[in-house]
Amino acid sequence: MNIAVEHIATDQPPDEAKARDLDYGWQSGNQVQLLENGEAYFPRVFDAMRAAQREILLETFILFEDKVGHELQGILIEAAQRGVKVVVSLDGFGCGELSAAFLAALADAGVMVQMFDPASKTLGIRTNWFRRLHRKIVVVDAEVAFIGGINFSADHLGDFGPEVKQDYSVQVTGPAVADLHHFALAQSGRQVRTRRGWRRRQQRPSPWATDSGEGLVRLIYRDNLQHRDDIEEAYIYALSKAKKRAVIANAYFFPGYRLLREIRNAARRGVQVQLIMQGQPDVLLAKLAARMLYDYLLKDGVVIHEYCQRPLHGKVALVDDDWSTVGSSNLDPLSLALNLEANVLIRDRAFNQQLYDSLETLSKNHCQVIPAKQKPRLWLWRLTVGFLVFHVMRHFPALTGWLPAHKPRLKPFESQAHD
Incomplete structure (x- = not known):
């Protein structure tokens, strides 16, 4: 048959x-x-x-x-x-x-x-x-x-x-x-059918809605044509707007320099920035890659937790009291430069609080905190290697x-x- x-x-x-x-x-x-x-x-x-x-x-x-x-x-x-x-x-x-x-x-x-x-x-x-x-x-x-x-x-x-x-x-x-x-x-x-009123690329809506009302949702995705960076840009833009807190829980964390810099800058201006990474990875290379970036982030006040109860597969984040994202995209070269991915952005206080409570439970009960070293060793070398690896992967398909x-x-x- x-x-x-x-x-x-x-x-x-x-x-x-x-x-x-x-x-x-x-x-x-x-x-x-x-x-x-x-x-x-x-x-x-x-x-x-x-x-x-x-x-x-x-x-x-x-x-x-x-x-x-x-x-x-x-x-x-x-x-x-x-x-x-x-x-x-x-x-x-x-x-x-x-x-x-x-x-x-x-x-x-x-x-x-x-x-x-x-x-x-x-x-x-x-x-x-x-x-x-x-x-x-x-x-x-x-x-x-x-x-x-x-x-x-x-x-x-x-x-x-x-x-x-x-x-x-x-x-x-x-x-x-x-x-x-x-x-x-x-x-x-x-x-x-093409729906009237959908905006063209040059008028693409901001990843941060102008209104802060409840129940706002926007679909974003990445492909290998006109939407290569939409998900990455949403993270960068939201972090640039952060005033109070930002929590990112991501299974495979090895982003490019622009996103790393925005995470660091948010922490520098007093935002409580927390990353939840894999401590018990299903892919050991993912843990090793993420740890190459720890010193760069820790020295500016980013708090890093490693989730150790079981493999972390989540791809979620929240900023302040009402912005969140959930989807399929990791923050690594495969997701940000190669894969076909889709997330939703959400502006809703109740959902933001629900996600925050869930991630707070993970960080308090099932994670270990990575201590910041007083004198980070080789952080510049690690960042340089990470930058080169990411951008080789990013341009590899082209x-x-x-x-x-x-x-x-x-x-x-x-x-x-x-x-």
Whole structure:
């Protein structure tokens, strides 16, 4: 039996006009709820899918054939069989181990399965390391959306064991769901209508809303075309506005110099700046890279915590009393210069406080504080090495024509499934 799995190129809108149409402004009147770890996320998103009447759009970096993956598969099959349009977009690296039988069961039920940059192993080695659809987005009936860092895998549940991940997502209802829906449709290659009033790039709204009302939400994302730096710029701009506090919890922390400088400058002018990093990393290199930057930040008053209870997978931040961001983007070269990512910016005091309380619990109960050295050693050398490594990674795709900076085309391919 043959199943068709589309190869999607979500970093290439078909024309410049469409790229401009994907600039999103602030939307007011939304309800945003923080979902911490799989225990909160999976029941909420699965219930929404079970109640779907028209459409389910799903993007994820990782989908495993474990208890979470099989439950998701069953829900999507049941939805498709009752007439719901279901589009599932998967990353070819993160979902590269899915069996043909697993995909065939979805396709046979009418689920449209798409794979971003699929590649078979060469001499037993995966070769698609640097092309990643890293977003985690679900939109149901254009009425409720979920976005964050949680993949569809059992390692986000507490009973997984010591390697269970600490992570965050949000549920959004209200006017901003229309933007998330439009974005998910456009990135999956589906036909979308252009909404009047969306601003062009030269009029792109500020990462800091002019109003400080409740329920303000804005979708931001990065691709390898006109939105390469949007998420990074949002962090930089928000930190430049910080007056009281800033908390960043990020799994893979190795940002460029401009963002590092803004973190340091905020601390210098009296902002209480706190970073929560991995102390028990799932990738040892991530911890080593982050520690190269510690001296540079500590000497100016930044407080650094390492979360040691389990691997930290979150990508969240807050500034002062009402600005927050949750999404898929780490603060490392892969996310800031290569991956396809998406975050939401949120201006809402209640949500900000909820996120702050969660992160404060982590920092007080499950983290170790990194002491500031009176005479930091080799901090300039570490910063220089970090700067060079980051910018080599940042420009690597432009220097090599086969990485995400190229312009791949939408084309289907055939995969053999079991009978």
